[in-house]
Amino acid sequence: MFKHLIAVLVIALAGTSPALxxxxxxxxxxxxxxxxxxxxxxxxxxxxxxxxxxxxxxxxxxxxxxxxxxxxxxxxxxxxxxxxxxxxxxxxxxxxxxxxxxxxxxxxxxxxxxxxxxxxxxxxxxxxxxxxxxxxxxxxxxxxxxxxxxxxxxxxxxxxxxxxxxxxxxxxxxxxxxxxxxxxxxxxxxxxxxxxxxxxxxxxxxxxxxxxxxxxxxxxxxxxxxxxxxxxxxxxxxxxxxxxxxxxxxxxxxxxxxxxxxxxxxxxxxTAKTAPQATAPAASAAATQSTIAWEREKLVWNTVKESDTIADYEAYLSAYPEGTFKNFARNAIKRLQSGTQVASRNSTAADQATETGVATTATNLPDPKKLVAGTADTEASIGWNRTARREVQTRLNLTGNNVGRPDGAFGPKTRAGITTWQTQNGLVPSGYFTAAQYVLLTSQTEAQYAAYVAEVNRKRAAAAAAKKTRSSTTRANTATNRNQNTRQQNNNNNGGNTAGAAFMGGVVGGIIGGAIGSRY
Structure with missing residues (x-):
């Protein structure tokens, strides 16, 4: 069906431009x-x-x-x-x-x-x-x-x-x-x-x-x-x-x-530096036709990208084998065939923001309600690692759907939280995300999540500073104790040496005295 739509768009808007x-x-x-x-x-x-x-x-x-x-x-x-x-x-x-x-x-x-x-x-x-x-x-x-x-x-x-x-x-x-x-x-x-x-x-x-x-x-x-x-x-x-x-x-x-x-x-x-008078209008017409061709291709690409299916990307490549977005289409096909996908902030909404220069907000995101319900496969295709899953759990908590401590494991409590969030947003409550739904969750919690990350970083910095202070105090106390022990040891050593000297003096004196007495 969509291939026929692309064909209609291409034929209806097509125009030949003179190659000057x-x-x-x-x-x-x-x-x-x-x-x-x-x-x-x-x-x-x-x-x-x-x-x-x-x-x-x-x-x-x-x-x-x-x-x-x-x-x-x-x-x-x-x-x-x-x-x-x-x-x-x-x-x-x-x-x-x-x-x-x-x-x-x-x-x-x-x-x-x-x-x-x-x-x-x-x-x-x-x-x-x-x-x-x-x-x-x-x-x-x-x-x-x-x-x-x-x-x-x-x-x-x-x-x-x-x-x-x-x-x-x-x-x-x-x-x-x-x-x-x-x-x-x-x-x-x-x-x-x-x-x-x-x-x-x-x-x-x-x-x-x-x-x-x-x-x-x-x-x-x-x-x-x-x-x-x-x-x-x-x-x-x-x-x-x-x-x-x-x-x-x-x-x-x-x-x-x-x-x-x-x-x-x-x-x-x-083609000629001394072209006839008709050349100038032809040049203008050529530029106009080129602009129309570009806008036509961009319209088709935006439609394909929103659908995000292998068949539609292949249809785009069939209509525009040398198109501006051919490499993106091929990469998307590889992604869908391999079952992996970059996190959705780099998908449809991010691509649209790149092309139009419009910031990614909830007003220009693809409508998740028009897309398929979430399944285990659609969620796996997003390609989250454990860190990304913890972020998702944190964002669910920020929406008021308590899924417990973020641990990166989507157990029954997390699935229940996802289902509740989907119901709140008029989505099919499947308990599994699609890429578009994740974009929606991200946009809803952007400010709260930024504040959360800032607070976590602040606490980490405070903990690191406290640990540094405790470490400095410990080193100072250790040095003080070491100095005190050294002084005490020195005192003990000095006392021992005095007594030893006296003892040796007495012994030597006795020997000398005995020697003198025996001699005189």
């Missing part, structure tokens, strides 16, 4: 690192950037949280499409490092234990750029990969002092090379050798500024990057300044539109 230029983009975002510090924003950065570029008429090859093998396959797919492109773009967000001036992008499964890892666990930026130089007119590279990387420090330590200097902080400058095209634009999120900020929002400062300006009508890429640099510099209180190296023979416009004073489009990357 061949535009291809590779968009990668790695944040879920397995062996080093995870980054919260790269997947969000890549997802939003992919949508922006699609809206500008780019054929986007994207990948989020990819392993080394995944990245190799994604780059290969991009390389095949990029051949002969008018504009080819690389956008990467995630961990990166430089070794002896060579910039490397880090897959999520990299360990970087020694120098061998460089060749077999990382992807070189130079390697990707070679794929962008095959009969490509304009190359654009955006690297939001200068974040602090513990893997680089680990590698530097293991290389030893004589060679560790080749491991640099941040990324190294990329020199523009002549490829026979119309030029290149290379942009780093910060200056070469510096470390960029990941940001406190859902996107990094650099990506936030880039997506804000990249589709500005009639703004050249040179102007766009000037504005991006200014925004990042201000947003980071002058701590981060993007670095841009451009070598173009003219202005490049990603969103050229007709204005009152111009009847034609002269943009690098278009």
């Amino acid at each position: 230029a061949k535009r291809v983009a590779l968009v990668l975002g790695n944040g879920a690192y397995e062996h080093t510090v995870a980054l919260p924003n790269p997947a969000n950065d890549a997802e939003v950037m992919a949508g922006k570029l699609r809206g500008l008429g780019f054929d986007v090859v994207s990948g989020m949280d990819q392993t080394y093998s995944d990245m190799r396959r994604t780059v290969m797919e991009f390389a095949k499409k990029a051949y002969g492109a008018d504009i080819a773009v690389l956008f990467y967000a995630g961990h990166g490092m430089q070794i002896a001036g060579q910039n490397l992008l880090i897959p999520v499964d990299a360990r970087i234990e020694d120098e061998t890892s460089i060749d077999f666990e990382t992807i070189s930026v130079d390697f990707i750029m070679r794929q962008m130089s095959k009969d490509v007119k304009v190359q654009m590279v955006f690297l939001d990969a200068c974040r602090d990387n513990p893997l680089a420090r680990t590698l530097a330590r293991r290389m030893g002092p004589s060679r560790s200097g080749s491991v640099g902080t941040g990324l190294a400058e990329i020199k523009v090379q002549e490829t026979g095209g119309e030029g290149s634009v290379i942009a780093f999120s910060t200056s070469p050798g510096d470390v960029a900020l990941d940001g406190e929002g859902s996107n990094s400062p650099f990506t936030s500024a880039l997506i804000r300006h990249i589709d500005t009508p009639n703004a050249s890429i040179q102007t766009v990057m000037t504005r991006v640099t200014g925004d990042v510099y201000d947003a980071t209180e002058k701590r981060q300044r993007p670095w841009v190296n451009a070598s173009l023979i003219g202005e490049v416009f990603l969103n050229k539109q007709a204005d009152a004073d111009s009847q034609q489009v002269a943009s690098l990357g278009d």
